[in-house]
Amino acid sequence: MATRLRPSSKRCAVIGGSGFLGRHLVEQLVARGYSVSVFDMRQSYELQGVTFHLGDLCDKQALLSALQGVSLVFHCASPAPASDDRALFQRVNVDGTRTVLQACREAGVQKLVLTSSASVVFEGRDIKDGKEDLPYAKKPIDCYTETKIQQEKLVLDACDKEKGFLTVAIRPHGIFGPRDPQLVPTLVEMARGGKMKFIIGDGSNLVDFTFVENVVHGHILAAELLRPESPLCGQAYHITNDEPVRFWDFMSQVLVGLGYDAPRYHLPYWLVYGLALLLWLLALLLRPVLRLQPTFTPMRVALAGTHHYYSCSRAKRDMGYKPLVGLQEAIVRTVESYPHLRRGA
Numbered sequence: 001m002a003t004r005l006r007p008s009s010k011r012c013a014v015i016g017g018s019g020f021l022g023r024h025l026v027e028q029l030v031a032r033g034y035s036v037s038v039f040d041m042r043q044s045y046e047l048q049g050v051t052f053h054l055g056d057l058c059d060k061q062a063l064l065s066a067l068q069g070v071s072l073v074f075h076c077a078s079p080a081p082a083s084d085d086r087a088l089f090q091r092v093n094v095d096g097t098r099t100v101l102q103a104c105r106e107a108g109v110q111k112l113v114l115t116s117s118a119s120v121v122f123e124g125r126d127i128k129d130g131k132e133d134l135p136y137a138k139k140p141i142d143c144y145t146e147t148k149i150q151q152e153k154l155v156l157d158a159c160d161k162e163k164g165f166l167t168v169a170i171r172p173h174g175i176f177g178p179r180d181p182q183l184v185p186t187l188v189e190m191a192r193g194g195k196m197k198f199i200i201g202d203g204s205n206l207v208d209f210t211f212v213e214n215v216v217h218g219h220i221l222a223a224e225l226l227r228p229e230s231p232l233c234g235q236a237y238h239i240t241n242d243e244p245v246r247f248w249d250f251m252s253q254v255l256v257g258l259g260y261d262a263p264r265y266h267l268p269y270w271l272v273y274g275l276a277l278l279l280w281l282l283a284l285l286l287r288p289v290l291r292l293q294p295t296f297t298p299m300r301v302a303l304a305g306t307h308h309y310y311s312c313s314r315a316k317r318d319m320g321y322k323p324l325v326g327l328q329e330a331i332v333r334t335v336e337s338y339p340h341l342r343r344g345a
């Protein structure tokens, strides 16, 4: 008969631990003396103190074997936002999160920290210093965000002090840093394709970009401070660099740091948004005969052309959160970590 391990407070699991954020989180947890089980569909590295369990988080039995003896779970798995596969987002982010919750309860897990997203309140219009009490977006900007909203609600509603199962959600925004497979590589690909010449709007819109180590710090603080008597139970927390920056200044700094030209010609925001909307509608109409996946989407235009930055005051108050790495240092370290993406490399 299989024996059930007693949950240990220094044993945790990271669902999605092979991903960009997940791996940084795992490395920091190991450095802090945790033993870590990674549950993911793939294994992207090896690290002492870490065991890998390969599987789909929609499979409860597979999850249960990874959660043996674990008291703390981080759930940072999701399909990539760029996809438009609604069924996949629903299956993984919503149905799969229900399965994660069931598996946690059955395995005797005591704390679950979800990686949500600040975009759960974003509808494509300006947000300045947004607090966590902003309502969830009624018209989420894409199906990824729609399912992140449902996922966050499921996890926060599952917080049950009486049953000893505590939950909290971290809402990062614009995570960047070494090994990110999305932001910098996509930017460089666009620059190499001659598509980074234009600024959408007047270029003054402020946005949060958050260094991955600060996001990790927020997750670990939340996990360690999540107790029945703490205000964190069942709450969501913005975690950013707390230094909103002009979107186009950030992009330009990364591009120039890697040897590319900064964008300089301005295009009116509504013109670009309208074109992206038309393209998206065309892709929708043609879907029965031709599967187009435009990268130039209304969501991307809104993300590039509006203000959207968020207040971390709740995280400061309840967790003593303060970013560990300032934005300028974070940009320099990120640029230095991509020598293979430099112009001419």
Ligand code: NAD
Pocket (backbone or CB within 6 Å): 015, 016, 017, 018, 019, 020, 021, 022, 039, 040, 041, 042, 055, 056, 057, 058, 075, 076, 077, 078, 079, 080, 092, 096, 115, 116, 117, 118, 148, 171, 172, 173, 174, 175, 176
């Ligand atoms: P990532 O794609 O690098 O990592 C996600 C990991 O989840 C991958 O390793 C993938 O294999 C795994 N995964 C996906 N579906 C799975 C499934 N069905 N079963 C098991 N594993 C599965 O993504 P990331 O950028 O590290 O994002 C991590 C989390 O942070 C996500 O929840 C995302 O929504 C959230 N987030 C990211 C950003 C950002 O800017 N990157 C911003 C806000 C929120």
